[in-house]
Amino acid sequence: MVETACSNFKVVVIGGGLVGSLATVYFANKDIRQDKHASGRSINLALSTRGIEALKGAGVDDEIIPTLIPMKGRYIHALDGSFNTQNYGIFGQCINSVDRKLMNEKLLTVAEKHALVKLNFEVGVERCDFESGEITFVNNKKEKIIVSDADLIIGADGAFSKVRQQLLRQLTMNFSQEYIGHLYVELNMPPTKSGDYAMDSNHLHIWPRETFMMIALPNLDKSFTVTLFMPKEKFASIKTHQDLLTFFDVTFPDAVTLIGRDLLVEDYFKNPKGTLMTVKCDPYHYKNKAVIVGDAAHAMVPFYGQGMNCGFEDLIVLNELFSEHVPSNRAPTEEELGTILSKYTETRKKDAHAICDLAKQNYIEMRSGVINPKYLLRKKFEDFWHRRFPDLIVPLYTMVSFSRIPYSEALQRYEKQTTWFEWYLKARITFKVVLALAVAKAFMPLVKKLIQ
């Protein structure tokens, strides 16, 4: 542990996942000494504008961007094996498939290089005393490690956060966790014999099946990570290898060939069935002492691809508040920290709640909306006006994935656009009726002549 010339300010970041490691880089850049404690998890990810902006803000985008695989749209697999594609943005914007493990390693490597950063792996939080800033960790030999005098504790320890659990005991905190009744399992689609991607690698693949769906994202090794989302009961009904193969033959006939029957059976039965949960809470901070970020503060279902992006954006918001309230190269005072953290909760809460709700809604869009005529008409309508008035009408997906418009504002603008679209639909019907009447009137003399 190294003290900097400028400060007696000690930040402890708890959690070494994506958000935790990026948080460490952000605070290391502030020339403030740090502790760092870590652990890991799975599922493949999509990085979009908010996440990229956060990487840029920490100066680590150069490390990460070369490892991304851009996906310009959805590749939709129909039941009969046919397909169509839908671009994400009309200006060619892409979301990017990310290797979680690789990105995490790169972020930790950058963090580690900072002279001020000290990383500690394989320790778990047992207790945080937020008032005194004392944290009790336990390592894998069950030994206690006490870190005292933390000036700021950052909880980035994921959806089942221990830091949040400690906040729940020491604050009056609103809190909810809600599981959706669906589970997921990850499968693998290997490269072809010639060593190439088995499907188009510049799209996110979806097999929308109304009440459930399967998706696939490309990996750097030319394989795809395939994720099947289904109701619990459907998982329970697949008991034997034959049940599984029959189900895939009927439901995902093209995918079963590309995955391979043996590998499908192996992965499906071996891999864990994950639950899907939304966590909301309020506030995110304890006075001027602690704050939770990322999944610890707002775990969401993965259907908008915004979990990591929102967690990264948390750090932009927090960093902006530090810049706004603390002169550079000086540690914040207790009062400044109090202001920063309470403003953080105030502004971030509504945005995090909005994206949690949007993420839940987007499951329905992905599994059935993308093949629904009304949805497609709206997409056409909004794309048309967005091309002409790029700032006035912006499709929701573009606001969420390709801008830094606050999520809550994006949701409000979307609702307003819904009203406009409903008016358009009414006008469209009126126009058709008027046209039909005009045509009927024009042809009336002819009809009269014919029937006379």
Place this chain on the structure above:
Amino acid sequence: MVETACSNFKVVVIGGGLVGSLATVYFANKDIRQDKHASGRSINLALSTRGIEALKGAGVDDEIIPTLIPMKGRYIHALDGSFNTQNYGIFGQCINSVDRKLMNEKLLTVAEKHALVKLNFEVGVERCDFESGEITFVNNKKEKIIVSDADLIIGADGAFSKVRQQLLRQLTMNFSQEYIGHLYVELNMPPTKSGDYAMDSNHLHIWPRETFMMIALPNLDKSFTVTLFMPKEKFASIKTHQDLLTFFDVTFPDAVTLIGRDLLVEDYFKNPKGTLMTVKCDPYHYKNKAVIVGDAAHAMVPFYGQGMNCGFEDLIVLNELFSEHVPSNRAPTEEELGTILSKYTETRKKDAHAICDLAKQNYIEMRSGVINPKYLLRKKFEDFWHRRFPDLIVPLYTMVSFSRIPYSEALQRYEKQTTWFEWYLKARITFKVVLALAVAKAFMPLVKKLIQ
């Protein structure tokens, strides 16, 4: 600890509050050996039909009923010192003011008398292993006490339940806790000099002040427990004795005299300001091993006076399920227990959620509805029809407080009655307009004559 002839069935009830001690009596009546562990809390309570039915079911109503003070309606104190009363039920039904401590003692005494019951006070749960049925308690000397081989664990350990916390770790459980932004403080209104109640003791007293309120319930010692509910900010704005007295002089002029200025100041500043929270979760049980009841499962704000009643009714429901699925005088099999507990969650969840929502709504009714003309008109309308068709139209308050109609059904029927009432309002306006026109027409010749 005593084993019964009929069973190797060991029930551990955690929590010795009202619901916990009544649960102990229920299971002792089943001739099943038990452990019992306890702690305590405050605020005065109203016992109504559901709670009384539960006491009867456990055979302890004879002990309790003599200690109740019936309240037949609301006694509403206006700003100018005037008052009016509203009966709770048109057939003279009463809710009953309860001394929490006395009732708790009586229930524990009954429980203690059972040969099979073993009570352990001043121990806290540290860990439950639901799978093995092993519970680790810690006593006030920090010694661990391990209770193993529990066949059924009943968590009745209140709003901040440790058993629920353990369930949250070992189950995929939906959970929410939500604070309303109001706090409460308890005050005391002593008996008069002549040793009598300072106000009418057969009513629940309310000082409705639109955005906040004060209430008072009678105690056996002729005092009233007065509870002031207000937004956090309003509490924060009262800093000095003078602030408090000015506020009371303006807002509760009649109460301030009856409480006494010195006692008011003393109680207000000495007594803790309590938070008000709603807890919902789902499921309530762990396989065939554990179940949570009372506030542990569904803490609610106190405004419907149903927290204890609902917790007691939990035990009726659980007891009915036992009677339905297990032949009497034999311990349940693991399979039977599994069925009972999962049916318990299924049926009780929707009712508990309904009363949690109703309790929140009722704050608005108590602090402003009771003086709102539309509310009073509806009360008149429903009372009128309830008197004529007692089963068809039942006021919500009657369904909740004076029946065992499941809370969720009461809520649905209330919503239907709202529709009928809206129709009645429309018909009433139409009738008035028609009447006015008829009168105008009848008088027209006269008017014509006059103006000619």
